[in-house]
Amino acid sequence: MTKRMIIMLIAAGLVFGGILTFQLVVKPAMLRKFIPVGVIPPQTVSTTKAESSEWQGAFQAVGTLRAVRGSDIAPEVPGVITAIHFQSSQGVAEGAPLVQLNNEADVARLQSLEAAVELAEANYERDKKQLAIQAVSQAVVDADAATLKSAKAQVAEQRALVNKKLIRAPFAGRLGVRAVDLGQYVTAGTKLVTLQSLDPVFVDFYAPQKSLGTVALKQKVTLSTDAFPAQQFSGEISSIDPKVDPATRNVLVRATVRNPKKTLLPGMFATVSIAFGDPQRRITLPQTAVSYNPYGDTVFVVEEQPAVDGKPSSLVAQQKFVTTGPTRGDQVAILSGIKEGDTVVTAGQIKLRSGVPVIVNNAVQPANNPAPRPRDQ
Secondary structure, X not given: OHHHHHHHHHHHHHHHHHHXXXXXXXXXXXXXXXXXXXXXXXXXXXXXXXXXXXXXXXXXXXXXXXXXXXXEEOOOOOEEEEEEOOOOOOEEOOOOEEEEEOOHHHHHHHHHHHHHHHHHHHHHHHHHXXXXXXXXXXXXXXXXXXXXXXXXXHHHHHHHHHHHOEEEOOOOEEEOOOOOOOOOEEOOOOOOEEEEEEEEEEEEEEEEXXXXXXXXXXXXXXEEOOOOOOOOEEEEEEEEOOOOOOOOOEEEEEEEEOOOOOOOOOOOEEXXXXXXXXXXXXXXXEHHHOEOOOOOEEEEEEEEEOOXXXXXXXXXXXXXXXXXXXEEOOEEEEEEOOOOOOEEEEEOHHHOOOOOEEEEOOOOOOOOOOOOOOOOO
């Protein structure tokens, strides 16, 4: 039994001794043979050349379209609809009849009041002649005149009531979907149909307080909407609210946009772009090239390291602080920190630090479009 234990201990010692020798002696020797000590393996990155382009300052905001003139047509008085003179989505001129309410009783009363006016006029004219021969007093003539004026006022009031029973278009525009039917009883204020004037249209949007210096009356604007992505509509700023909203620090701005084809409809949202200042030449990079940090924005520039002591030249990354400017689409303007023509890393920065060798692979490039648009899937 003792002999077996000794043999087992010797075997275990040989096994553990071999493992320890491999880890402490053989493995380090192999690593030193195949991987030189202190050499950092190169990292694969994508790069682009820093180029300058014309940069037009612009302010963008999301706005809501509304008609210059638009309203829901409703009667001022109640009644039963006896006639409808329009079709849904029809264009109408100003003053065109739309809906007729029952007015037989009102017309009959108007005729009665008109007859009373005729009688009052006859009495007034007769009494004036009698006054000329001193057959009646001046008081009688004055009473007749007052009676005539009162009768005419009642006729005007009744005629206005009759006119209210015929609802007309207050302005030219396009009608919406009919909301009532023939024979329906409607009360005052009941919506009959909507009427919108579509050329031109307003676009209302909010500008932040810091942008007020770049927004002015008569300034040109460009409008685009996802309903018509291939079209742009031009207009100009027509009014600026004289008060900044204290809750949001924004100010309401309204622009007037021409809509000759009547493709823009009230209620749509649209992107408003306002160009300001003179075009400038700015160095531009894809936004993915910039690392935004609390201590400063940085980029990695690829530089060629010359051959030293027989070693071939190589590419290394150097971190540089930059001052960024405005953005547009996928691009950002660089105000300082790099110069035109520098090779800047656009992908793979997370594994870099200054002096790390790199291998450039530009098979895949990040987006660098100044005005990107969503693509249909």
